[in-house]
Amino acid sequence: MADPLNVASCLRAMRRAGAAGEPVPADMAAMWAKVCIEELYGMQKPVRYECRRRGSNDPWEEAEPGDVTHPRRRNLVIRALYLHPPVGKQQHRWPPGSNGDGRCLDCDETEWLAGPECRPHAPLRDHRSAMPFRITWLIEPLEKLLYLTKYLNPFDRAKWRKETTYLIDRIRDHEKGSQP
Incomplete structure (x- = not known):
């Protein structure tokens, strides 16, 4: 069996192995898991670790290396913070010829009251379509x-x-x- 290089080929090999009904070697299952984890989630490293006492509502403080390696011994809760790319801001689209009194075509916000970015509402779902019908x-x-x-x-x-x-x-x- 050739080594799968991406998630699609890995899942294809998993389906074939399941359909065959034969046992899969442990190293093959480990390789599938490694490919899926690395391809889907990547090897992210946290930007910073924060900690606080278990059960407390104190503000989070930056954790020392010893806090991260021995959180139970020190009765701490640890959280890892990752750096994510900023979400692109969507600009408002005003109707042509509106002089400060129009409404955004996407979020329906008035021009004089609108914030810096456009946040369109989720489309309303007609719940009748989800009902069964005979x-x-x-x-x-x-x-x-x-x-x-x-x-x-x-x-x-x-x-x-x-x-x-x-x-x-x-x-x-x-x-x-x-x-x-």
């Missing part, structure tokens, strides 16, 4: 409509009875056809 749920209201056609004049009654019976039959045929 077409057979329409049969009951259609049958009720079929029953209520007796209160209509003869021409409308014939039209609506024909429409509803057609729809009910089509839904039932569809349900029969989609059954495994």
